[in-house]
Amino acid sequence: MSAVTHQSILPERSGLARRLSDFLWRHPHVLLLILLGPPVLWLGIIYLGSLLALLLQSFFSIDDFSGLINYEFTLATYKQLLIPANFDIILRTVVMAALVTLASAIIAFPIAYYAARYAKGKWKAIFYLGVMLPLWSSYLVKIYAWKLILAKEGIVTWALTKLHLLWLLDAWLALPVVGGNSLSISYTGTFIVFIYVWMPFMILPIQASLERVPGNLIEASADLGGNPAQTFKYVLFPLALPGIVAGSIFTFSLTLGDYIIPQVIGSSRLFIGQAVYAQQGTAGNIPLAAAFSVVPIVIMGLYLWMAKRMGAFDAL
Amino acid sequence: MTAAVLFQKVSRHFGNVRAVDGVDLSIAEGEFFAMLGPSGSGKTTCLRLMAGFEQPTDGHIEIFGETAEGVPPYRRNVNTVFQDYALFPHLSILDNVAYGLMVKGVGREERRKAAEDALAMVKLPGYGVRKPGQLSGGQRQRVALARALVNRPKVLLLDEPLGALDLKLREQMQEELKSLQKSLGITFVFVTHDQGEALSMADRIAVFNNGKIQQLGTPEDIYKRPQTRFVADFVGSSNVLSSATLAKLGISAGAASLRPEAIQIGTSWAELLTLSGTVVACSFLGAVNRITVDCDGQRIIISAPAAMPVPEQGANITLAFSRNDMHVMEQA
Amino acid sequence: MRSDRSSTPLSLKIAAGAGLLFLHVPILLIFLYAFTTEEKSYQFPPPGLTLQWFAVTWNRPDVWEALLLSIKVASIATAIALVLGTLCAAAVSQTRFFGREVISLLVILPIALPGIITGIALRSAFSMADIPFSVWTIVLGHATFCVVVVYNNAVARFRRVSGSLIEASMDLGADGFQTFRHVILPNIGTALLAGGMLAFALSFDEVIVTTFTGGQQSTLPIWMLEELIRPRQRPVTNVVAMVVVLVTFLPILAAYYLTREGDQIAGAGK
Numbered sequence: 016m017s018a019v020t021h022q023s024i025l026p027e028r029s030g031l032a033r034r035l036s037d038f039l040w041r042h043p044h045v046l047l048l049i050l051l052g053p054p055v056l057w058l059g060i061i062y063l064g065s066l067l068a069l070l071l072q073s074f075f076s077i078d079d080f081s082g083l084i085n086y087e088f089t090l091a092t093y094k095q096l097l098i099p100a101n102f103d104i105i106l107r108t109v110v111m112a113a114l115v116t117l118a119s120a121i122i123a124f125p126i127a128y129y130a131a132r133y134a135k136g137k138w139k140a141i142f143y144l145g146v147m148l149p150l151w152s153s154y155l156v157k158i159y160a161w162k163l164i165l166a167k168e169g170i171v172t173w174a175l176t177k178l179h180l181l182w183l184l185d186a187w188l189a190l191p192v193v194g195g196n197s198l199s200i201s202y203t204g205t206f207i208v209f210i211y212v213w214m215p216f217m218i219l220p221i222q223a224s225l226e227r228v229p230g231n232l233i234e235a236s237a238d239l240g241g242n243p244a245q246t247f248k249y250v251l252f253p254l255a256l257p258g259i260v261a262g263s264i265f266t267f268s269l270t271l272g273d274y275i276i277p278q279v280i281g282s283s284r285l286f287i288g289q290a291v292y293a294q295q296g297t298a299g300n301i302p303l304a305a306a307f308s309v310v311p312i313v314i315m316g317l318y319l320w321m322a323k324r325m326g327a328f329d330a331l
Numbered sequence: 332m333t334a335a336v337l338f339q340k341v342s343r344h345f346g347n348v349r350a351v352d353g354v355d356l357s358i359a360e361g362e363f364f365a366m367l368g369p370s371g372s373g374k375t376t377c378l379r380l381m382a383g384f385e386q387p388t389d390g391h392i393e394i395f396g397e398t399a400e401g402v403p404p405y406r407r408n409v410n411t412v413f414q415d416y417a418l419f420p421h422l423s424i425l426d427n428v429a430y431g432l433m434v435k436g437v438g439r440e441e442r443r444k445a446a447e448d449a450l451a452m453v454k455l456p457g458y459g460v461r462k463p464g465q466l467s468g469g470q471r472q473r474v475a476l477a478r479a480l481v482n483r484p485k486v487l488l489l490d491e492p493l494g495a496l497d498l499k500l501r502e503q504m505q506e507e508l509k510s511l512q513k514s515l516g517i518t519f520v521f522v523t524h525d526q527g528e529a530l531s532m533a534d535r536i537a538v539f540n541n542g543k544i545q546q547l548g549t550p551e552d553i554y555k556r557p558q559t560r561f562v563a564d565f566v567g568s569s570n571v572l573s574s575a576t577l578a579k580l581g582i583s584a585g586a587a588s589l590r591p592e593a594i595q596i597g598t599s600w601a602e603l604l605t606l607s608g609t610v611v612a613c614s615f616l617g618a619v620n621r622i623t624v625d626c627d628g629q630r631i632i633i634s635a636p637a638a639m640p641v642p643e644q645g646a647n648i649t650l651a652f653s654r655n656d657m658h659v660m661e662q663a
Numbered sequence: 664m665r666s667d668r669s670s671t672p673l674s675l676k677i678a679a680g681a682g683l684l685f686l687h688v689p690i691l692l693i694f695l696y697a698f699t700t701e702e703k704s705y706q707f708p709p710p711g712l713t714l715q716w717f718a719v720t721w722n723r724p725d726v727w728e729a730l731l732l733s734i735k736v737a738s739i740a741t742a743i744a745l746v747l748g749t750l751c752a753a754a755v756s757q758t759r760f761f762g763r764e765v766i767s768l769l770v771i772l773p774i775a776l777p778g779i780i781t782g783i784a785l786r787s788a789f790s791m792a793d794i795p796f797s798v799w800t801i802v803l804g805h806a807t808f809c810v811v812v813v814y815n816n817a818v819a820r821f822r823r824v825s826g827s828l829i830e831a832s833m834d835l836g837a838d839g840f841q842t843f844r845h846v847i848l849p850n851i852g853t854a855l856l857a858g859g860m861l862a863f864a865l866s867f868d869e870v871i872v873t874t875f876t877g878g879q880q881s882t883l884p885i886w887m888l889e890e891l892i893r894p895r896q897r898p899v900t901n902v903v904a905m906v907v908v909l910v911t912f913l914p915i916l917a918a919y920y921l922t923r924e925g926d927q928i929a930g931a932g933k
Contacts, residue, residue, distance in 0.1 A: 023395035023485045025406045025836075036838035040403040046839075050754035051766070054747040054810065058769050062807050065788035066780070072787060122685070125678035133671045142683075144919060149686040151861070151915045153868045155887045156904045160689035162891065163696055166705040170692065173707045215686065243672075264775065272777015275871065279891050288779045292874075295783055305787070308780045315776060384830050404833040417831035421849040431835035434845065482835065 073305035082299060092302045096310070101290070105310055108287040112270040114206065116263045119214040120221075123262065124255070127221035132230065150215035158279050161208045165199040165280065195282055205281035212276065213269045217262035224258025225251070260322045267318060271311040287311060333396040335360045335486055335518040336381055341390035342542075343376050350376040352542035353390070358486075358535075360395075363512050363519045365529040368539030369565065374522045377539070378488050381520065382411050395485055405434075410479035411488040414495070416471045418463035424450070424474055425459030431482040449477035452511075469500045476508075480515070489521035493528060505532055526566045530554060538562050555590070556658045563588040563660065570594075572657070576629040580604050584659045591621070591634035593656035596648050603651040606631070610646045624650060690908060697905040702898055716898040726903060729886040736798060736882060737866035740805035744862045747806070748813025749855060756821035757829070773808040781808060782875030789876070796878025804876040805869055809862035816858030816922070817851055824850045857921040860914035868911060883907065 027037065039046040075084050076091045095101060130142040149157070164170050175181045188194040188201065195201030228251065236246040274288025285293070287307055294304035338356035342349065351373045358364045366374040379385040380392060383404035392399040394409060410431070418427050425446050426433075432442035450456055453473035463471060472492065479487055492508070493501045509532055512519045523529050529536050530550040538545045538553060538561075546553060546562045557563035563571050569588040577584050595603075608626035620641055622633040631650065635641075642648050697716065699709035720726055751770055755763050773781050785804050794800060824847060832842040870884035877885060883903070890900040 022397075023408050024397040024399065024402055025408055027406065032840045033838055036405075036840055037403060039839055041401065047754055050750045052750075054751040054754075055766070055769070057743075057747055058773070058807065058810065061788075061803060062773055062781070062784075063769070065784035068788050068791060069780070069784040122682050125675055126682040129671070129675055129679035133675075140923075144916070145683050145686070147915055147919065148912060149690060151864055152690060152911050153884070153887075153904075153907045155868070155870055155884050155891065156693060156907050157689065159887070159891060159900070159904050160693050163692055163705045163707075164689060168704050168706045170707040211685070211689065268775060268777055272779045273871075274779055275888065288777065291779055291783055295786070301787060304783060308777075308783055311777050312780060319775070382830075382834055384834075403838070404830070405836045405838050409834075411831070411834045413827050413831055415827055417827035419828060419831070419846060419850075430832070430837075430845070434832075434835065434837040434841045478835070 069305050070309060071305075072301050073309050075302045077300045077302055084302060092306045093309075095303055096306055101307075104285050104287060104290050104307075107284065108271060109314065111202075111206065111209065111286065112267050115209040115213060115270045116217075116266045118206075118210050119217045119266045120259050120263065122210065123214055123217035123221055124259075127218045127255075127258070128225055128251075130218075131222045131225035131228075132233075146215050146218045150219075154212065155275075157212050158208060158276055161204070161211060161280060162199060165197070165204050165207075167197045167199075171198060199280050200282055202282060205277050208276050208280050209270050209273070213266040216265035216269070217259070220261035220265075221255055221258040224255050224261075228254045257325060260325050264315075264318065264322055268311070268315050271314065333360075334358055334393070335362065335395060336520065337391075337393040337396075338377070338380075339391040339393075341377075341380065341387045341392060343373075343380060343385055344388045349542045351380065351387075354542075354544055356537065356544065356547075358518060358520060360518055361516050363509070363532060363534045364521070365533035365536045366520065366522045366539060367524070367526060367529040367536050367566070369524055372539035373542035374537075374539045375490060376542075378411075378490055378520065378522045381486065382409055382488055383407050408482075408484055409486045409488060410482050410484040411490065412472075412475045412479050412492050414491040416463075416475040418471055418474060418478070420463055422462075423459060424455075424461050424463065424466070427463065427474060428459070428478045428481055430478065445481055446477075449481040450474075452480070453477045454507075468495055469504070472496065472504065476511075480511075480517075484517065486518045486520060489519065491522055491524070493525075494523075501528075508532065530566070538565065540565075557588050558660060560586060560588075560660065570631050571660075572631075573629055576606070576626065579606070579627075582659070587657050587659045589631070589652060589657050591632045592619075594631070594633045594650050594652045596622070596633065596635060596639070596642065596650065602653070604654055604657070606650045607647060608650065610642050610644050610648060613641050613644060624648065626650070693901070693904050693908055696901040699898070699901065702896075705897070716902045719896075720899050720902040720906075723899060725886065726883075726899070729881050729883040732798070732880055733867050733883040736801050736805060737863045739802045740809050740866045741859050741862045743802070743806035744809035744813045745855060745859050748810045748858060748862075749817050749851075751810070752814050752817035752821055756818055757826075770811050770814050774811050778808070778869075778871035779875075782872040785872070786875040796876065796880075798880060800876045800878070801873055801880065801882065804872045805866040808869075808872065809866055812862045812865055813855065813858035816854045816861070820851045820854035853921040857918035860918040860921070864911050864914045868907075 027033075039049075072084075073092055074088050074090070075086055076089045077083070078085050096105065126142070126146070130139065130146070134142045166172075172181070172184070175184050184198070187203065188197070193201065193203045193206075195203075198204040198207075232250060232254075233246055236250045237243075241249065272288050274286060274292045277286045278289060287310060291304045291307045294300045294307060298304075334357040336356065336358040338354050341351060341354045341356075343351040354373070354377060356377070366377055368374045376385060380387055381394070381399075383399065383402060383406075387400060394407065399407065418424075419430065422430065425443065428446035428449050429437075429442040432445055437445070447456070447459060450458060453476050455470060455473050455477070458466070458470070458474075463474070466474065472495075476492075489508075493504050496504060505528060508519070521532070530553070533550060535547065535549055536553050537547045540561050546558045548556075553562065553566050557566060557569060560571050563569040567590070569590055572587045572589055574583075574585055577587055606626045606629075608624040608629075608631065610622060611625050611630075612623040614621050615637070618637055619634045620637055620639070622635060622642065624631045624633060633650065695709065696705070698712040698714065699706075700711035700713045701709055748770075751766065755766055781804065785800070785807075789796065789800055828846055828850070829842055832846045833839075837845060868884060869882075870888055873882055873885055874888070881889070887900065887903060887907070890896075890903075894900065
């Protein structure tokens with residue numbers, strides 16, 4: 016056949032594919048439906064459905080004698096969250112998540128800033144991979160590594176002994192709250208491992224937001240007489256803030272829901288994740304477990320809402 | 332003779348925005364047709380209606396006498412040169428040019444030859460093995476042209492084809508496009524916001540504003556006899572004389588246009604109309620000087636050859652022009 | 664680097680370098696411990712080095728079973744996520760419709776919310792619907808949070824396959840399917856591959872949701888978690904940890920090179 020034709024409108028071609036293509040072109044809504052259908056059904060039914068079912072259960076209660084679920088609407092389970100033992104768990108988790116987020120931002124910022132502004136070419140790639148590889152390497156292996164490091168016979172004790180600084184560690188462990196028998200069963204240990212595991216999620220959003228700061232803006236600030244501290248305070252930090260907020264969504268959320276790190280490395284006092292796990296598992300109290308898991312959802316909901324208002328999603 | 336492209340009361344609305352609002356248009360076969368207007372005037376939407384990327388909300392479109400509404404772009408024997416060229420980055424130049432033939436099922440050898448011929452036609456022989464990223468802007472533009480023309484379209488649509496090129500290249504491409512169109516005899520429809528480009532290349536021009544055609548005519552018509560204040564302003568920044576100024580000249584009309592280059596300074600023959608005013612500003616524009624004069628609140632711009640002596644700022648001068656150069660507008 | 668290097672403040676260099684060291688030293692330690700002769704504790708420095716634990720691990724059927732299950736789950740979950748994520752990305756980036764933001768939120772939610780919530784929600788839904796735990800319940804959970812990885816990669820690339828490329832293809836006579844095959848797929852292919860690799864790595868490593876959706880089956884992370892809580896044979900765990908690090912590095916590196924190449928290709932069209 017010849018492609019050169021003298022018609023201005025080519026005839027409709029037969030064939031199923033072509034007819035379907037014509038149909039979809041005339042009915043873009045059908046195309047949209049075909050594209051969106053499977054993912055929306057999957058996420059909407061399987062995921063949101065499960066989530067709503069879970070939320071529903073938090074409005075039931077458990078019968079203390081029979082241990083069976085009482086399917087009547089009640090807020091009693093939520094009231095249980097407020098008893099001191101449970102409220103402590105929530106408070107402990109939120110404080111830990113906030114501290115981890117703050118520390119992560121402080122450690123992440125110089126890495127992100129260096130990578131965004133000074134690293135060029137090959138070094139940029141090295142920095143990127145240097146962040147991506149730890150970020151993506153196995154969660155459990157990372158925790159395991161810290162179990163090795165923080166163990167009494169591990170590298171920390173060894174290094175401090177060599178430096179004749181073991182007394183410093185002992186003094187720290189003797190402190191209330193943050194101390195303990197050894198680093199691996201103290202809040203300090205939990206805190207360090209949380210930072211280690213979630214901090215990489217902070218670096219990339221900060222780097223992305225800093226990369227959008229034109230270099231001459233910093234020079235302009237210096238040119239106008241700003242010293243480095245002022246430049247940081249008035250130029251760099253406000254511009255990096257959306258990135259920090261975006262990163263903090265990860266560090267905060269991931270710390271809130273984690274139940275493995277405090278279980279493997281930490282004291283025996285529970286975090287929200289552990290409480291959920293214990294309530295739904297050994298205790299068999301699904302309603303309380305559900306009510307507990309509503310806490311991070313609500314906190315993250317508020318957090319995301321605030322983050323959106325600060326424009327953090329552009330930095331993701 | 333059937334029109335190459337025919338619009339009958341065509342409208343295209345996006346929500347409340349009337350991008351194209353009741354346009355009537357008839358483009359003859361073999362014509363070099365320009366759609367001129369500022370951005371958002373509806374000219375590009377008209378082009379997209381011809382290509383089939385948009386469907387009219389209202390009205391009727393024909394391409395060579397055949398109804399075009401509801402016909403997808405891939406069934407229209409109409410091709411487009413995109414503003415950003417839209418070359419496929421993953422394909423070689425040769426495969427880019429041969430793309431239209433490939434999807435129509437032309438054999439490998441035949442389409443390779445056709446694509447090479449098309450590349451030779453746009454003066455890029457032997458560039459087939461490269462990738463779009465390895466070409467300059469001007470070269471990519473030629474590839475986009477070859478990619479469209481290799482299909483022998485009945486109508487070629489060009490969307491701001493020269494917008495991204497620098498001045499020298501633009502002038503060169505204007506001539507090449509013009510001669511290419513002449514030798515191929517294909518109907519060219521091109522969209523531009525540059526009046527100079529439209530005036531120098533097109534056989535006829537449609538000036539768009541707010542989704543409507545303000546005036547349709549030959550370049551000379553448009554330039555010398557603007558029918559509306561918008562056309563007078565947009566095409567070569569004409570002076571628009573107010574009714575008060577016209578009254579001083581003994582003419583009773585709402586408004587009239589007067590080209591800056593049609594005005595002389597200081598000379599005064601009986602058959603010329605004259606106005607006097609004060610020089611407000613002078614600027615040197617290379618071949619001409621632009622002189623701004625204030626005549627009792629009426630600003631008049633004069634384009635005087637650079638060889639002429641420049642009046643001093645604040646000087647009182649007399650302006651003279653022929654009644655024939657002045658065009659009374661139908662609407663203000 | 665040249666001139667910039669000298670102007671880099673020393674304190675910044677030290678802070679950035681220390682931060683990177685902090686991220687990498689623990690992982691390097693894993694490699695060292697895989698060779699230690701010490702069996703009963705995490706003694707540092709290792710009293711001696713040996714290769715014997717590699718052989719011991721190689722002959723452990725439970726490790727192999729867990730590994731194979733993890734690969735199986737990750738492959739199926741990745742395949743599902745590729746389909747769902749690509750469809751969703753295409754819909755969001757190629758068409759304008761009411762509620763796009765809702766869709767984006769829906770896709771991101773499974774990783775934005777803590778994994779334990781996804782896990783417990785699915786678990787209680789399974790038990791309510793009387794679905795027995797199996798490989799498929801694990802896959803179901805994994806696919807749900809893997810969609811977002813594919814989606815993010817695909818959406819970023821779709822954005823760069825400018826609308827005019829698709830219009831150009833249709834203008835030149837290609838119908839929807841031809842356009843998909845000849846223009847869209849070649850341009851998003853590497854992004855999908857990268858997204859798939861990351862989804863695989865994510866699923867391969869997932870433990871929190873799996874503890875809720877898996878029954879008797881144990882994936883490699885579940886196996887490791889048991890070893891972490893109740894260590895039985897530490898040297899085998901050490902070796903498995905090292906292998907896991909190496910295995911997850913490969914898809915990450917591949918994904919990085921794929922998207923980087925893709926950027927160059929896509930950038931060339933500008």
